[in-house]
Amino acid sequence: MTLDHLSFGTHDLAATRRFYEGQLGFGVIIHEQLLMAEGGRVEHLFFDCGGDCALAFMQWIEVPGVPSTYDTGINRGLGVPPGTFHFAFRSPSQQALGERRQQLQQKGVVVGELLDLNPYASFFFDDPVNGLRLEYTTRWRQPTVEDRDPQKRRIPASLSLFEHASEPAPQT
Numbered sequence: 001m002t003l004d005h006l007s008f009g010t011h012d013l014a015a016t017r018r019f020y021e022g023q024l025g026f027g028v029i030i031h032e033q034l035l036m037a038e039g040g041r042v043e044h045l046f047f048d049c050g051g052d053c054a055l056a057f058m059q060w061i062e063v064p065g066v067p068s069t070y071d072t073g074i075n076r077g078l079g080v081p082p083g084t085f086h087f088a089f090r091s092p093s094q095q096a097l098g099e100r101r102q103q104l105q106q107k108g109v110v111v112g113e114l115l116d117l118n119p120y121a122s123f124f125f126d127d128p129v130n131g132l133r134l135e136y137t138t139r140w141r142q143p144t145v146e147d148r149d150p151q152k153r154r155i156p157a158s159l160s161l162f163e164h165a166s167e168p169a170p171q172t
Helices: 015-025 094-106 159-164
Strands: 005-009 028-035 041-048 056-060 084-088 115-117 121-124 133-138
Touching: 015 041, 015 056, 094 121, 094 133
Parallel strands: 005 056, 084 133
Antiparallel strands: 028 041, 041 056, 115 121, 121 133
């Protein structure tokens, strides 16, 4: 089994498409309208994010019983730190990860610093339309038996790391 797609809500599908297609470079696989029997419609858009996996967004438009406003970023609505709910795109190597980070910066995407999250290297950024926390990552070593033991894998962290992981380092 493998993951086929993840689906999220949006209040602005056109802006979502500009970000994911225009800035991240994800091609559109399907863009459809679901004409609801109850009234209204759902704009539904699938993006190709590589590896035969897709990312989908739904915009509910005038469908009775569906709220017109809700938190599309998930974390704020649940009252948990940013990044608790996030999704990561895999890069094939550390070099490709650094290149992807630079490409996104050149397209105007605000990205955080490269982080060593042993056995992963990652950088985080936020979807500016929907408030979702996104990550690009690569695994630079295979996990070991010790990595599966939480008594051996104890890592100092802080709320600040979660709050600011998607921000560039302050200029000195």
